[in-house]
Amino acid sequence: MKNEQFEKDIEVVPAIFNSLTIVEANGEKFLKGELPIVDANRKVWAKYQIEIKGSDRYPYSFPKLFETADAFKHNADWHVYENDFSCCVDYPANAKIICKNGLHVSDYIKNYAIPYFANQTFRIREGYYRYGEYSHGVFGKIEYYQSKLKAKNPAELLEMFRFILLDYNPPRTAACPFCHNVKFRHCHRDVFRELQFAKDYLFQDRAHLIAFFHAFPDYKLI
Numbered sequence: 765m766k767n768e769q770f771e772k773d774i775e776v777v778p779a780i781f782n783s784l785t786i787v788e789a790n791g792e793k794f795l796k797g798e799l800p801i802v803d804a805n806r807k808v809w810a811k812y813q814i815e816i817k818g819s820d821r822y823p824y825s826f827p828k829l830f831e832t833a834d835a836f837k838h839n840a841d842w843h844v845y846e847n848d849f850s851c852c853v854d855y856p857a858n859a860k861i862i863c864k865n866g867l868h869v870s871d872y873i874k875n876y877a878i879p880y881f882a883n884q885t886f887r888i889r890e891g892y893y894r895y896g897e898y899s900h901g902v903f904g905k906i907e908y909y910q911s912k913l914k915a916k917n918p919a920e921l922l923e924m925f926r927f928i929l930l931d932y933n934p935p936r937t938a939a940c941p942f943c944h945n946v947k948f949r950h951c952h953r954d955v956f957r958e959l960q961f962a963k964d965y966l967f968q969d970r971a972h973l974i975a976f977f978h979a980f981p982d983y984k985l986i
């Protein structure tokens with residue numbers, strides 16, 4: 765997708781990642797080339813053919829990353845979106861939080877695209893993801909939110925969503941509504957603030973979780 769800020773930001777990228785070049789097609793400039801995965805001893809483990817294109821909300825969302833040589837399967841199991849075959853580099857709500865102050869494409873490549881391909885390389889060689897991964901679908905959503913919110917049960921998790929969506933922001937000395945005898949600012953305040961940057965995802969995910977917990981009333985959170 766054509767994005768003026770993206771087209772401006774990519775100008776510095778070939779000087780930093782010299783196997784990437786700027787190309788133009790269909791009136792849109794983007795990055796194309798090879799991304800080597802190199803370890804601390806300069807050993808090259810793999811080389812990926814990639815394209816990085818603008819997204820509609822860049823720099824407040826990740827750009828679109830594509831692997832173009834079929835080095836791995838382009839499906840959800842391999843963390844590739846099946847609607848446009850772009851790489852699923854992080855959980856969408858988390859990607860939005862990461863980009864809340866704007867993320868330059870060169871930082872995206874260094875901090876997100878290269879680790880993504882390093883994980884893919886490990887899985888191609890060893891058969892599994894080294895650093896674990898979130899599950900897919902609703903279980904992935906529950907794991908993701910639970911890793912941040914640490915609710916005691918599904919009802920409490922949904923109640924936390926409601927507080928976040930309402931921009932809950934009590935006085936400094938207020939006790940946490942979810943933790944006994946703990947000041948809110950010492951436990952859930954920071955994660956609530958963080959997730960407030962991704963309220964659109966929370967809103968959608970909350971509906972998904974309500975439907976799931978309704979269908980599986982005995983489901984226990986870990």
Ligand SMILES: [Zn+2]
Pocket residue numbers: 940941942943946948951952
């Ligand atoms: Zn708390």
